[in-house]
Amino acid sequence: MLKALVTDVDGTITDRRRRISTAAIEAVRTLVDAGIEVVLASGNTVCFMDGLCKMVGTDGTIIGENGGVYRRGFSGTLHIPGDKKPCLEAFEVLKDYFAGKGIELELYSAQYRFADVAFARNINPDEVRMVIHDRHLPVRLLDTGFAIHLQALGINKGTALREIAGEMGLHPAEMMAIGDSENDIEMLEVAGIGVAVRNAPTATRRAADWVTGSAYGDGFLEAVKKYYPDLFSR
Structure with a gap:
């Protein structure tokens, strides 16, 4: 068993x-x-x-x-084992990018998170992936269907x-x-x-x-x- x-x-x-x-x-x-x-x-x-x-x-x-x-x-x-620093830095890049399109990103429970960044799923995750790829940000995106998360690589x-x-x-x-x-x-x-x-x-x-x-x-x-x-x- x-x-x-x-x-x-x-x-x-x-x-x-x-x-x-x-x-x-x-x-x-x-x-x-x-x-x-x-x-x-x-x-x-x-x-x-x-x-x-x-x-x-x-x-x-x-x-x-x-x-x-x-x-x-x-x-x-x-x-x-996670590293919140690159996630926060990547979030700032994404926040500025979407602000330029008139969209505000809403962080979830930032003060209670030790290792990743999570925000509202009010944007297209594929567009977030595109920005991460184009800006060479050292994070991965995870789409849970309930929120979008940024996590350190590995x-x-x-x-x-x-x-x-x-x-x-x-x-x-x-x-x-x-x-x-x-x-x-x-x-x-x-x-x-x-x-x-x-x-x-x-x-x-x-x-x-x-x-x-x-x-x-x-x-x-x-x-x-x-x-x-x-x-x-x-």
């Missing part, structure tokens, strides 16, 4: 309006009670993730800011998954990952089993070992039932 599960949050255990699936929460608790470690992995901030872990019922092991931060348990050390949920696995005393091959967005691709590739829920874009589906027939939280439930049949056949 796979010894740990890493799951994205928005779009994976929530619906498109970010309402969390109660069935997904029940499934997570079933896994936790059976001794399967569940890691919540998201583009969200640490403080958001802490509240979510407590409400859902996990031990506080998280991957936040799209791999820019990670921590083993509530009492563990918060590691910050940092992603997959790199954080490898580190978390080491702290757990596991190999990534012993872990399963579930996601729905482009920021989940590396995580799905690194894990022993990578699952994309049906609402995932094409690139994320291609990175997965299996794609669920259902979307959002129903897809998450479908995945855990498939790969942990002994726990969900009762």
